[in-house]
Amino acid sequence: MDRAEAAPPEGAIGSDFLQLDVRAAPPGGRADWLAGQLRAAIADGRLPVGGRLPASRVLAAELRVSRGVVTEAYRRLIDDGHAAGRGRAGTVVVAAPVSAPEPAPARPSSAVITRAPGLEVFDEIRASPARIDLTPGVPDLTAFPRAAWLRAERAVLAELEPSQFGYGDPRGAPAMRLAVSRRLARSRGIRVDPGEIIVVAGVAQALTLLGEVLRQHGVTEIAVEDPGSLGARQHLHHCGLATPPVPVDDDGAQIAALRAPAVLLTPAHQFPTGVVLGGGRRRDLMRWVAGGGIVLEDDYDAEHRYDRAPVPAVRSMLPEVCYMGSVSKLLAPALRVGWLLAPPRFRDELVAAKRFADLGNAVLAQLVLARLMENGELERQLRVVRTRHRRRRDAMIRALSAWVPTAVVHGAAAGLHLTITFDGEVDDVELAAAALAEGVKVQPLSWHRQLPGRPGLVLGYAARTATEIAEGVAVLGKLLR
Structure with missing residues (x-):
């Protein structure tokens, strides 16, 4: 013994x-x-x-x-x-495992850019190493307001009652919903009662919840802009919904072409072209909604404007709109915090869907964000990043003029990315794959199309320095030549 x-x-x-x-x-x-x-x-x-x-x-x-x-x-x-x-x-x-498993053979980084991207394509792209990442949709993550966040978090923790560490309202913390309602009234022209707001894990979850509920109402397809977000289409397909394309021109989505019972729009800054849904199209949309159409509004990139006046949200004119927004493009996607406004006929079912999805978002992050919204820190952060993003946009435009002078630039007045299109026999998938092989990460425009259209690239600039942007665009120029 x-x-x-x-x-x-x-x-x-x-x-x-x-x-x-x-x-x-x-x-x-x-x-x-x-x-x-x-x-x-x-x-x-x-x-x-x-x-x-x-x-x-x-x-x-x-x-x-x-x-x-x-x-x-x-x-x-x-x-x-x-x-x-x-x-x-x-x-x-201190000892390594006795028999470590053999690592899976590495997939060549350029091989993730294919003509028919699968469901895992964005995970694979994010995991692919690159010297210069010009992926769209990412803000300057180095600008995250760490000091302001820590101050707000300490203040929240000092005031938090023990009961607030328990399970909360699946719609979100009351303080967060109040702060969101006030911010939407100030900046997006939307007057909404806090009780109508559902805090969600970003627009991605909002789309999934809406897809689930609309299917229960007999909706089998949701029209999407073309070109339009591949990621959004993937979320809707995951819900079992078809996504018929609606062509986009310089005035936004062609509302007269709508045949589906519902449509997903990015009217303030259309992804990826950057156009704004014009006044005539908005009036067409109002008539379409009056006839029973359902609008899902993704208020994409609404805060990031440089050379144009503010554009009101469609939801500010149409209370029937299912409105989605988040802080992913303003602070960081990793926070996974957004909001969903839904008309009364869907609200209870959306709350139930959120409840059974996750019982509600983490409360502490909501309370910190609410404080940053209420004390003005979020607006100060927007002013800081807007100036920085504008300088980087200008650097990309200069680089494109020098290295890719034949490309047409779209969407420069706002947002975190530029879209460029080409005349002639350019294969944008091959170009994006060749760029990734050279250490530069971009997205082919054809990924975001269902209808035939001009080839191009979608180039994010917000998360890179002017020097990196110039170097990355130079690689594209050399590949094109």
């Missing part, structure tokens, strides 16, 4: 750590058994190199054994090189 071993006291035996249950140990061999269990966990990777083992006193209490059993098992791991004692830092795993 191990000298360190003693009979466990009465009561529950076992630990959450590795799901250890000392009753599985052979009589008189608990230290041997524990050491074997730890070696096996190191070998299969459950205990990674650098991982810290529980304090011997803590693990002994959980297993209901004497502390000597645990210290003896740890000593054996140290003796055979699996672990090392680090004083106050505890006992740390």
Whole structure:
């Protein structure tokens, strides 16, 4: 029998750590058994190199054994090189797994850009290494207001009642919904009661919730702009909805071409062309809605304007519109916070869909964002990034003029990206793949088309420096020549 071993006291035996249950140990061999269990966990990777083992006193209490059993098992791991004692830092795993799995063969980075992108294409593109990432839809993440966020978070935590750490309203924290309603009234011309707002995990979740609820109402297809977001189409397809295309011209989506019962629009800054839904088209849309049409409005890039007056949201004129917005393009996509406004006929079902999806967004982030909206920090952040993004847009326009002078530039007045189109026999998929092979990441315009159209590229500029932008565009120019 191990000298360190003693009979466990009465009561529950076992630990959450590795799901250890000392009753599985052979009589008189608990230290041997524990050491074997730890070696096996190191070998299969459950205990990674650098991982810290529980304090011997803590693990002994959980297993209901004497502390000597645990210290003896740890000593054996140290003796055979699996672990090392680090004083106050505890006992740390230092050995690699006995048989590490062979890594999967790396897929060539340019191979992710194909003519028929799959559901995983955006994950693959994000994971593909590149010296210069000109992916659209990403703000300057280095500008995230860390100091202001930390101040707001400390203030929120100081005021938070214990009950607020529990499950909340699936529609979102009341403070967040109030702050969003006030901000939408100030900046988007939308007057909405906080009770009508549902806080969601970005526009992506809003689309999924709307797709689910509209299917329950018999909707089988939602028309989308063409060109229009491939990602949005993928979300709607995941909901089992068809996405018939509606052509986009210099005045926005051609409302007269609508045949589906519902349509998804980006009227303030159409993705990817950057055009604004014109006044005549908005009047056409109002008549279409009066006839029973359902509008899903993605207020994409509405804050980022440089050379034009503010454009009101369609929802400010049509209360029947299902309106979506987020802070992904203003602060960071990683926050996964947005909002959904829905007409009364869908609201209860959307709240139910949100409840069963995740019981509601994380409350702490909502309360911090609400404070930043109410104390003016979010508007200050917008002024900072708007100036920076404008300089980078100008740098991209200069670089395109120098290196790709034959390209037509679209959407320069607002947003976080430019779209360029080409005349002639340019294959934008081949061009984007060749650029990625050279370390420059862009998106082919044809990804965002269902109808035939001119080839082109969608180029994000907000997250890159002027020097990087110039270098990336130079690569494109050389490839085109």
